[in-house]
Amino acid sequence: MAENPLLDIEDIVRGSLTDEDSSSLIEKISQLEPEEIALVLEAMPVEQRVSTWLELHPDDQVAALTYMRVDARENIFKQLDEQQLRTLVEGMEVDDLIELLDELPQRIYNYACSRLDASQRSWLETALTYDDDQCGRYADHDLLIINKNAKVRDGIRMFRKLADDAEYQDALFVIDRTGRYAGLVHATALLGQPSHLPVENFLDKEAPVVTGEMELEQGSDIVSRSGYTALAVVDADDKLLGRLSIGEALENVRRALESQFMHTAGLDEEEDLFAPVFDSAKRRALWLGINLLTAFLAAWTIGLFEATLQQVVALAVLMPIVASMGGIAGSQTLTLMIRGLALEQITPQTYMMLFRKELGVGAINGVLWALVIAVITYFWFGDWIIGGVIGLAIVINIIAAAISGVFIPIWLEKLDIDPALSGSVILTTVTDVVGFFAFLGLGSLFLLA
Amino acid sequence: MAENPLLDIEDIVRGSLTDEDSSSLIEKISQLEPEEIALVLEAMPVEQRVSTWLELHPDDQVAALTYMRVDARENIFKQLDEQQLRTLVEGMEVDDLIELLDELPQRIYNYACSRLDASQRSWLETALTYDDDQCGRYADHDLLIINKNAKVRDGIRMFRKLADDAEYQDALFVIDRTGRYAGLVHATALLGQPSHLPVENFLDKEAPVVTGEMELEQGSDIVSRSGYTALAVVDADDKLLGRLSIGEALENVRRALESQFMHTAGLDEEEDLFAPVFDSAKRRALWLGINLLTAFLAAWTIGLFEATLQQVVALAVLMPIVASMGGIAGSQTLTLMIRGLALEQITPQTYMMLFRKELGVGAINGVLWALVIAVITYFWFGDWIIGGVIGLAIVINIIAAAISGVFIPIWLEKLDIDPALSGSVILTTVTDVVGFFAFLGLGSLFLLA
Secondary structure (H helix, E strand, O other): OOOOOHHHHHHHHHHHHOOOOHHHHHHHHHOOOHHHHHHHHHOOOHHHHHHHHHOOOHHHHHHHHHHOOHHHHHHHHOOOOHHHHHHHHHOOOHHHHHHHOOOOOHHHHHHHHHOOOHHHHHHHHHHHOOOOOEHHHHOEOOOOEEEOOOEHHHHHHHHHHOOOOOOOOOEEEEEOOOOEEEEEEEHHHHOOOOOOOEHHHHOEOOOOOEEOOOEHHHHHHHHHHHOOOEEEEEOOOOEEEEEEEHHHHHHHHHHHHHHHHHHOOOOOOOOOOOOOHHHHHHHHHHHHHHHHHHHHHHHHHHHOOHHHHHHOHHHHHHHHHHHHHHHHHHHHHHHHHHHHHHOOOOOHHHHHHHHHHHHHHHHHHHHHHHHHHHHHHHHHHOOHHHHHHHHHHHHHHHHHHHHHHHHHHHHHHHOOOOHHHHHHHHHHHHHHHHHHHHHHHHHHHHHOO | OOOOOHHHHHHHHHHHOOOOOHHHHHHHHHOOOHHHHHHHHHOOOHHHHHHHHHHOOHHHHHHHHHHOOHHHHHHHHOOOOHHHHHHHHHOOOHHHHHHHOOOOOHHHHHHHHHOOOHHHHHHHHHHHOOOOOEHHHHOEOOOOEEEOOOEHHHHHHHHHHOOOOOOOOOEEEEEOOOOEEEEEEEHHHHOOOOOOOEHHHHOEOOOOOEEOOOEHHHHHHHHHHHOOOEEEEEOOOOEEEEEEEHHHHHHHHHHHHHHHHHHOOOOOOOOOOOOOHHHHHHHHHHHHHHHHHHHHHHHHHHHOOHHHHHHOHHHHHHHHHHHHHHHHHHHHHHHHHHHHHHOOOOOHHHHHHHHHHHHHHHHHHHHHHHHHHHHHHHHHHOOHHHHHHHHHHHHHHHHHHHHHHHHHHHHHHHOOOOHHHHHHHHHHHHHHHHHHHHHHHHHHHHHOO
């Protein structure tokens, strides 16, 4: 029984970074699945990543690259010389080339194209008619295609010719004479059948299909829910473009969810753990700059009340509490909304229901924590009016947070902007401004002599 | 060719909430996959969810429940009367019962157990010897088990008896006389083989195995990277407990990533979009309370400088900028670390490398934005000293953010606390306190007359 490969990943990463001799390291890495090799390489600082990668078998080199994050992969390409890049692309399959083409230097890409034969070039051209987030671009050509009027024995021959490492190949993709997709024939359906019958007799027409225009995430959801190990990807004329397998679907689902998570901090999903310092600083600077604008907006709001602050300095001490409670309450609502929108569970019919619910939640927590804060404030500053002012400001801000948390993501989604990326920056701007304005405004009303 | 089911989900949700007649709605929903039915039901307010669910076919009722979030499911159970609950569990398979048992009232669970036969009960008992995050508890019993010395014809008979809706059933799980798992036999391997040969001749011993003790997430990763559609789950004596399929693995991967995302806002992954207001408020109150403690800590830091604030009110206006920039920079580092730790890409050997890198990124962005802020501050308040003070405070706080962003998640992981859940609250406490202290402290040093 094969040893469990996953258990070793962390050990391999550890070993790779101590003085273990490199040939035994390479041997261990070579036993891993390509996804795992990619994880191990990403976990290495760039210099060592390149030297380790160079020692891998050419097939593993390419496979690992296709599974790596874009940045981590680019940091390898940057270290390779012209000859190494040429050698890399010489043996490359078209689907790997499609995966890597954005990071390859133009002249290397051209060189790779010049070495393709006519059928491969036509495949590449078809794929490139689709956008880089569409299923058509990534349709996998590693599939068993059979003609409608072929016999059971032809199908069996196809299955038996499969290489050992063929993944999720338990069905034949059946096409008619014009190349139109007609359905699947499962290996299990052919078991024990007379070899002279046409495969058409065993056709599964129920399997859903993925179209080339579909977004990768949508196609992946369809595959993952279908219960099939792979579905056909077809063009607008029902011609078979390739397949989308459950393995790729899983990878796509993982990437989509990971990128949602990274986006909440203004990071790119492709960010390399060991990106060069300057590259990384450049990427993150923009997000800090956007945040700075909103921070100045909040500061400007406070500036409106300079005179009040001068007289009642307790307000300056307490004001971050109001902003912070609003920000937290709002981001809870926002996060729930982002998930609901991503799963398509939120529709115009439920906007108002969700709003009423979140408003209710906000009202309960607003009043509860306002009371707690008012009492603590009284004991700290010995002044019931300050306690009352902060309590009221908290209620106002938590309710503003509920409203923003529901409607900001809905509105961003309508504008086709990713709510995971921009939602929280806009939300905290609202809760900061509303919080400071309500607190200092109420303070000016009730506390100035 | 079957219609694409996914395209209809949002439409169905929309339709379900307008006055469309309910029988046509039920008909549409019944054509969906169970995962999709669960999504549609979750998207409905509780009352309508229950009435719709009650009209589903009993099989769909159970299947949809197993795919729903715990809270959404619980909100259905709460609306059912004793008789409805009994009817529900009467026809239930053991694996569904295991999935639902935490939410079922004890007496209903006991009733369900009393109706199991001896073999089902022993299955249930074995499953319950494993924790609720271990693979052993969820091993799927819907698999084809064959004896080592059975013949090819027996294997073929098994495949042909499969129901149409059997998912990911392209291999037989082979056991020896004592029930020990020996390997897989793929359907494709039996194609065209003489029917009198023993299946043992076609054994795939290379497939990794999942152990009952493994965490669900780890087992799911193994299945998803293996390229197999399902792997055997075995106990400590190599006895076959069941299987873990790629479909379940994908669902588990999705849940784990979704919960990481929800945790960053202090939310539970199981939270129902339409949870009753009071339940939802109760759940979220704790997170707000924890945040309040940290907000008071920040306020207390500010309070140390009351005298300074009274004299230089500009400090009160500007101080949220310092805290905010530190919080954003820190959460970028934190998010990158959380992802790296979750993927096991970060080990003690790389702690210092990552720290140096993040420190470098922090230094570059700290100095860059400090200069920008200093200049803006000068134009706003006409005072170079305030500009210098805020610039210096920004540099200090962004560097503190880099240090915290790297070491807080490492330290939480060592304490076995989820960094996605607690990391950001601790991080912003650090950046708030350091930011206010540095800014107001420097202000006291340089600005007081």
